[in-house]
Amino acid sequence: MKRALLLLCLLLPVASWAETVQLAGSTTCLKIVRAAVEEYAHLHAGTTFALSGGGSSAGIARVLEGRTHLGMSSCEPTREERQRLLAAHVRILPIARDAVVPVVSRAVFEGGVRHIRRAELADIYAGRLRNWRALGGPDRAILVVGKNAYHGTQRVFMRYLGLDRVPERWLIELDDDRDLLRLLRASDQAIGYVGIGYLDDSVRALALQLEEGVVAPTPDNIRAGRYPLARTLYLLVAPGAPHEARAFADFLRAPAGQAIVRKTGFVPLAQ
């Protein structure tokens, strides 16, 4: 008994020191996770985190390969991915709802473009529609900005637009939502899309003109599923993940974690 206690005493600091929870995958998720980690570290000193991006696909792949404790995915895994994840005993935990929001430079929005149809968006991203004037905006060429193909946001967005491949020429493809926002901010003619969490007042979100009407990306709409460009953010827990990783995942799903979700601009799960 005594010896066991002693062993425990010896191991405890080592364990807590050695345990670094690894997270990888969706940069969208990363925004929540970053904030959550900061707060979590306050509550659980001794748990350290190693965060890396790479996109949702990377998140799924790394969990499957056992190269990370927690994978982050900002889109619904495909059926095939889901099967592989389940086969590998990976737990798929939704942590937040997200929406992909089409955004434009403030000058464009203020020039009259407030909402947009799906078809118009598709035209822009297909290179068919190239001046804002066609949408009732200022007479300026449209600077089309997107995200790289391995980003969940891009996949969600493109799937919604029904586009597979976008001719490179029309598109400035960026890796990071923040770069995209920086561009939109610097420009007076650009369009792009970001996860709703990244929205700030340097750009303007466009509402979607649907058949049933204009649907803005409000939390209610997103949670209620009225806003079509919505998705669920997932945390994928590897079967061999340490206790701390599981605890962190649980923390994110608990009210405290959901508060962080809200604070970072995403939409908490329906309670």
Next chain:
Amino acid sequence: MRDRSWKAWALLMAVAVAVAVAVAVAVAVALGALRDHRLAEVRAQLSSANQAVQSFLHRDRLRLSDATARLLRDPLVRDALTRLLANASSVDRFDARHDLARAVFADHFAGFYLLDAAGRVRFSMRDADAGARSPGEVSRALKRLEMGDPFVLSHPFFWRDQLHMWGIRAMRDATGRIIGYFALALGETQVRSLVRPVGRIGRTGESYLVDSRGLMLSASRFEAELRTRGLLGAGQRSVLRVRVAEPGVGDKGQWPLTLAVREALRTHRAGVSLTGYRNYLGVPVFGAWRWDDVLQAAVITEISQQEAMVAYAKARNIVLLMLFVVMVGGLLVTLGYGRMRARAERAANRLRNMLIDSTAEAIYGVDLDGRCTFVNRAFTNMLGFEEHEVLGKMVHGLIHHSHPDGSPYPIEECNIYRAHRERTRVHRDDESFWRKDGGEVKVEYWSHPLFEGNKVVGSVVTFWDITDKRRAEAERARLERQMQHAQRLESLGVLAGGIAHDFNNLLAAILGNATLVRQFLMKDPLKAKERVDRIIQAVDKAAVLCRQMLAYSGKGKFIVKAIDLSRMVDEMTHLLEVSIDKSIVLRYHLAPNLPAVQADEAQLQQVVMNLVTNANEAIGGKSGVIAITTGLMQADAEYLAGCYAAEGVKPGRYAYVEVSDTGCGMDRATIDRIFDPFFTTKQTGRGLGMSAVLGIVRGHHGALRVYSEPGRGTTFKFLLPVDESLAPEQVREARRELARFDGGLVLVVDDEETVREMACMMLEDMGFETIAAADGQQALDMYRKHRKRIRLVLTDLTMPHVDGRELFMRLRRLDPDCRIILTSGYNSQDAIQQFAGKGLAGFVQKPFTAEALHAAVAKVLGGGQ
């Protein structure tokens, strides 16, 4: 004693204080070292953070520099830019913007600007910018580029309500002339986070950049704090809006810049302050600073003193707490120990005081001055003083001021103080103490010096009241005197009773004779004379009796003169003979030429008389022998130790008289008591004889020896020291030559060898040869053998087997001409009577001297002159 414990206590306290001081000093030193160590750590931390910030800034600058260079190196970009500098179509412009944006934003920049040589914006992400004048900060940067710097990183600046910071590179044509400038912009968040992450230390440590005006160029870590203090407007960011000055009163613009900024701007050197100063929030901080020439900015790193020293403070607090605990613990232990000791001491003192107070003896102490240091209860009870009345006072004056006779007793002569003055124990029982009420207390006291180590510190005096004892002694002495008186009276009565009879006889004899004298005086004067002689004889006897009585009463005259004991005894023979029963034989063995002793003759006669009387009484009417022997002997200490009355008597030559009898003897118990006055075993005895003997012998510095066996007899022997001053004369006298005879053989017969030998020696001295025999039978045999040559036979009368009488007869029968001289202790008359008319040649009374023998021999043989 209390004094000593105080000293010990004081010493303990001194040690405790010393230890406490030592510990405090050690702790202070340790804490100082700890503090220095921590400060050194802080210095290192600050310096390295400060340096890291600088190098990070340079890295960022380099990144920007590289990015611009890379872009400008791209010939397509360069061509496009060159075309844009010369007016380009809107399509070209869009394409160029498209291409540049792809590169610039992927590199996380916030935009790009193409300026013409005059510094106007020619091209950027927005067409609207075209033609705008570049802001002042940029103009300053361009000037440096004109001066030849290949790349300049501007300070942050506000332009069109946006925070900007540009890295600018000059574009030159083939001749080296500047044709324009290409700038990459950092976004606002980028600007704000320029230095923050690297420069952060702990909770309060931060690094920031300050320009030469004292404005903050990077974001403060404490914007919220600045806002709550009103140093920053709501929603405002700190870059360029915070003047890094110590908050004070009055105009914000006039507050003095913080020490770090002042120093950095003044010296343009790196520095550290560990003495502390107030930062722009007014918080005391430690800081490090440096001036960066390239960035044209001061890099400041600061941490609040409180946080910097928190580890030290923690350690210090723990150490101080521990010190406190140890000190308090030590104090408690010390106090506890002290109290315990005090209690133990009190208990011991109480016991001691109880002991001292409970003794019957009074005890008090004096110091060297003679002042009283303590008294016990018996003291106060005995002398009537209260304790406080004597403590610290001169005791002598209080209780010892007078002698018992009332004469003053000066303190200088005080016997009690001799104890510590002379370091000796003083014991007196002839002095008095005086009570408070003036009453006298006769005391017996002991005064002991009190030592502390080797030093005398005073005396302790114990005494008791012997007034009662003295009174009892006096009473006893009086009673004793009375009793002695009574006894003497009584004994005198008895004596008188005894002597009255004798006296009466003597008086009767005197009266009778006197009566006869009266009858014969006229008729027969011769007869009358005879009667008068008888009267004189009786009066002589009466005189002797008187002397004896005087000796008994102790009132006799003590007339000392030189006395030859043998002569004295010889002169007493008549008296002795009349004192003993007729059935008893007195034998004398008197040594000739005894050295004289100094003595009172009457007393010595009394002694001999008493001894002989006792011997006579011991034989008690039966037949027996009393032998009186005198002699000279060497008495050593051992011999004297076995004697009575020998105290203080020195070894030496002693003349002695020995009286031995063949009487009843005494057992041990009786011997032990014979010298007790009035001890007697006889019905009519007074029990004073032996005590008189002992008294007289003692008075002559002699000794007395007793040997007795019950049923066999008793020997008393008294020794008197020889008066050596008279001895030589006596010796000379002894050497006087006697006339010699003309030879012949003499047969000496005696059963006592010493007598035989002595006689032989004497005869040989007279010129005879001698042969000796131990008894009669042997003598007869020898006579038969040597009869021809034997001229004379000298024989003792009393011998075993064949005694002197029978030998005489048989010799006479054997040889009628045989000349025989008898010796005997018996009176010559008694002895000779038996041989009257039987041819006895002569008689010598034993013990005989050489002269006596010579005379007797001469009478028998004739001649010898």
